[in-house]
Amino acid sequence: MSTVYTRRLSKELAEIQTETKPPIGIRLLKADDFETWIFEIEVLGDSLYRGERFGLKFRFDNSYPFSAPAVQFVVDSGMKAPVHPHVYTNGHICASILGDDWSPTLSVMAVCITIQSMLASCKRKELPEGNDTYVRTAPDNPKKTHFVYDDDTSPFPSNRV
Template sequence: MAAISTRRLGKELKEIHSEGCPVGVTLVSADNFECWYFTIQVMGESEYEGEAFMLKFRFEPTYPIASPAVQFVVGNGQEAPVHPHVYSNGHICASILGNEWSPVLGVISICVTLQSMLASCKKKERPTDNERYVKHAPENPKKTRFEYHDDDV
């Protein structure tokens, strides 16, 4: 792991331990600087009230210059939320994880953004191309070139 990535992730982890996570975000595991797990829950009234989802973050040595690979965990009793920007394999079509990534963002800001994305959802449904995408999707969602065209969901 590159020094910049290790320093940044160490700083983020220290802040999480000292300041805690926002309401509805829980650090499950951060045993190394390659893969972290969080649960997120939407607070208040929403289509996802009472539901919790696990997120997996994978970091490259170029983090935070490059975005982490983030996806909802699927399997072992975990499911991805049914949402127009979330595929059933857990991949997330969100511009902040792709072409709108900024090194200013961090793991907590990603978790909060995904909470907000779920909270603003008006109808639980999968992306229209879910079956085709899941059948041909790479294991790493960062290898997908998503088209970001719908900010209304």
């Protein structure tokens, strides 16, 4: 195990667990090790997802924080992924910060807040283009998919792989 990896995750976990005022709507559910962490994300405010809660799973490898964790919505144990133009029904998320725009300065909590914000700003509950084909052929690890990130101002964002 990488020293940078364990040191960084230890620090982040300690901050999350001791935070006196954690971000509203984000709650750590499970972090038994440095391989998988599970959060609950609730979208607040006047949003299409008001009152809905989603599980968000982070999987880390020893290249963290130099490469992004594998992040996806939990789609088991009765939980479903949100219906969103950038979220596939298998829980994979097409977001540039989880791929091309990842930076080691980002943290687990920054990713949670970004995804919470992505859901809060959604204007239409709809599946991504090609959802069924992607889900049928996608790898288990979303990091193995090379998403194409289009301009989000387009009325029809493309999540082609």
